[in-house]
Amino acid sequence: MRSLRSFLTLAVAVAMTAGCVSRNVETISAEEAAAMESPPAPLTSQDRAAAVVAEPGFTIIASVSEDVSTVPDGVLYVIVRVAGREGGPPLAVKRLPPDLPVEFSVTAADAMVPGTPLVDAMDVTVRLDQDGDAWSNQDGDLAATVGPVAVGDTIEMVLTPTDTAPAQ
Secondary structure (H helix, E strand, O other): OHHHHHHHHHHHHHHHHHHHHHHHOOOOOHHHHHHOOOOOOOOOHHHHHHHOOOOOEEEEEEEEOOOOOOOOOOEEEEEEEEOOOOOOOOOEEEEEOOOOOEEEEEEHHHEOOOOOOOOOOEEEEEEEEOOOOOOOOOOOOEEEEEEEEOOOOEEEEEEEEOOOOOOO
16 A cells, blocks of 8 residues: 555656646757757866956965974964954864965955955964864964954964963
8 A cells, every 4th residue: 555655646746747847848949959059168177266256365374483393293274363352253264284384375265154254454373283173282283373464465474382381
């Protein structure tokens, strides 16, 4: 009984779909089809990259202090906040491999909330985190903070070891 009900439900659905399709499709001749313009070819990766409109943002050139003898493995985090704001969610974030020195841009595409524009004054922190956990800090992590930064700026940031020792 169950299989008969399933079969009937499927038959009704197919019949309804076929009726909808046939009502929405206009029959054309082979000559009309041949005369139609072909759809455009898909864009290559290079074409897509060239088609992207440059978004306003700022550029960061990050390097490691000369005092650091060995650059640790991990993840490079970029955290952008409204200037002077200590807590709350960041305005924009970026996660990059720890290949230092490095130059990159931060745009509205990096916003925590899609569509949020960058503001006139921002504080930027770049942090190389050894364990890849954005919430943890440990000896050997490297960081730098600069602010205020404006759209259009190019900033150089030199990462130095963070101090994770407890205050005495």
